[in-house]
Each structure stands twice: as structure tokens, then as C-alpha cells.
Amino acid sequence: MKPSLYEARVHTWGRVSLVLAILMFMSYPLLASFLFGAAPDAGLVFQGLLAVAPVFWVVGAIEAFTFGPMLGSGGAYLGFVTGNLTAMKVPAALRAMQVLGVKPNTPEGEAVSTIAIAASSIVTTLVLLLGMLLLNTLRPVLESDTLAPAFKNVLPALFGGLAVVFVAKNWKIAVAPVVLMLAVFLIQPRLSGAISLLIPVGALVAILAARWLYKSGRL
Numbered sequence: 001m002k003p004s005l006y007e008a009r010v011h012t013w014g015r016v017s018l019v020l021a022i023l024m025f026m027s028y029p030l031l032a033s034f035l036f037g038a039a040p041d042a043g044l045v046f047q048g049l050l051a052v053a054p055v056f057w058v059v060g061a062i063e064a065f066t067f068g069p070m071l072g073s074g075g076a077y078l079g080f081v082t083g084n085l086t087a088m089k090v091p092a093a094l095r096a097m098q099v100l101g102v103k104p105n106t107p108e109g110e111a112v113s114t115i116a117i118a119a120s121s122i123v124t125t126l127v128l129l130l131g132m133l134l135l136n137t138l139r140p141v142l143e144s145d146t147l148a149p150a151f152k153n154v155l156p157a158l159f160g161g162l163a164v165v166f167v168a169k170n171w172k173i174a175v176a177p178v179v180l181m182l183a184v185f186l187i188q189p190r191l192s193g194a195i196s197l198l199i200p201v202g203a204l205v206a207i208l209a210a211r212w213l214y215k216s217g218r219l
Contacts, residue, residue, distance in 0.1 A: 007073065014077030021081045062200035070094065072110025075117050082121040086199060091158045092120040098166075172219060176209035177202040 033039040067085055068076045071093050079089040094104075096116035102108040131138065141147065167174040181202055184191055191198065213219035 010073045010077065014073065017077060017081050059197050059200075062197070066200040066203045070104045071113045071117065072105065074110055075113035078114060078117045078121070082117070082124075084124070087155050087158060088120055088124060089117045091162055092116045094162060094166075170219070172213055173206055173210045177206045180205055 063085060064076075064080075067079065067090055070090065071079055075089075075093055079085050079093075082089065093113040093116045096112050097104060097109050100108075100112055102112050104113070142151075163174075181198065184198070210219065
């Protein structure tokens with residue numbers, strides 16, 4: 001089936017934006033190293049990349065397959081370029097689709113997802129700009145002992161609110177991933193730092209559980 005003009009343009013400009021983003025991310029350290037004559041040792045850089053790069057490659061691949069169908073092509077390209085999908089872009093898109101009553105992987109869902117991610121990106125940029133301008137004024141408040149617990153629970157609060165909405169729709173699908181994640185964290189609490197990797201794993205378990213429930217007539 002021949003893609004529509006919209007789909008063709010989304011993929012064209014999406015690929016262009018991803019390439020430009022990668023070049024911009026790489027340009028600053030390369031230019032800084034060239035201008036200040038402070039190039040890092042290649043062996044040490046390779047050792048550091050060997051330790052962390054495979055994890056990011058795996059997470060990036062899993063997120064592409066997990067979040068892509070949720071966000072649609074436009075939302076996915078915009079989300080991956082602006083970043084912070086797990087904590088900001090995906091919750092914003094899912095909530096917007098839920099409020100407007102549209103489903104993911106539909107033309108309406110893609111339009112809503114793209115607008116929600118764009119709005120989230122603009123708001124995030126404005127908040128960061130205000131934070132930079134008011135850093136000295138806000139620092140005592142942000143670093144206070146009263147607000148410290150809140151900053152440690154931003155991600156659970158975001159996905160907790162979404163979980164209440166989506167689990168209430170069909171709790172049977174949520175049983176398998178919830179039980180799995182509880183078991184993983186009880187057995188190995190240190191994995192709480194690998195949330196970006198475990199969320200796609202939980203999504204895959206939920207999909208497999210939903211398929212089994214549907215095939216067995218329980219859904």
C-alpha cells in the first residue's frame with residue numbers, strides 16, 4: 001500500500017531531524033576538544049563506551065518497538081528527538097489520547113500524540129529556561145529537606161496515575177507484569193535503577209499475557 005503524503009513527509013523529515021540531532025549532540029564535545037586541545041584518551045573513551053553503550057543500544061531498540069506503535073510515526077520521531085520519553089513524552093501522549101477518547105495506532109491517535117508531545121516539549125523547554133534564569137532564587141527551595149522526597153518519586157507518581165486509569169479498564173492484563181516487576185524488585189532491589197529497560201520488558205509481558213488471555217477465552 002502506497003503511503004500517504006503525510007506519512008511520506010513525516011518519515012522524511014523525521015529521519016532528517018534524527019540525523020541532525022545526532023550531529024548536534026556529537027558536535028559540541030568534538031568542537032570543545034578541538035578548540036581547547038583537550039581531546040580525551042581514545043582507549044579510556046572506548047572502555048567507558050563498552051561498559052554503558054550496549055545497555056543504551058538495547059534500551060533504545062526496545063523503546064522504539066514499544067513506544068512506536070503507541071505514539072505513531074510523528075509522535076515517535078518528535079519524542080525520540082526531544083528525549084525523556086519514559087518520564088514525560090509517553091505519559092503526556094497516553095493521557096491526551098485517553099482524555100480525547102482516541103486509540104493509539106490510529107490517525108486520530110497519531111495526531112493527538114504528536115500535538116501532546118510537541119506541547120510537552122515546549123513546556124519542558126520553557127520550564128528549563130525559567131529554571132536557568134531563577135536558579136539562584138529557587139535553589140534553597142528546591143534543595144530543601146521538605147521537597148527532597150517529592151523529587152525521588154516523580155516517575156512513580158507519573159506512571160502511578162496512568163496505571164490507575166489503564167489498570168481499571170482491564171485488570172486481568174495488568175496482573176502478569178505487576179507480579180513480575182514486584183518479584184524482580186523484591187529479589188533484586190538494585191534493578192530499580194534500570195527502569196528504562198524494565199518498562200519495555202513489562203510491556204512485552206503484558207502483550208504476551210493479553211494474547212494468552214484472548215486465545216484462552218478469558219479476555
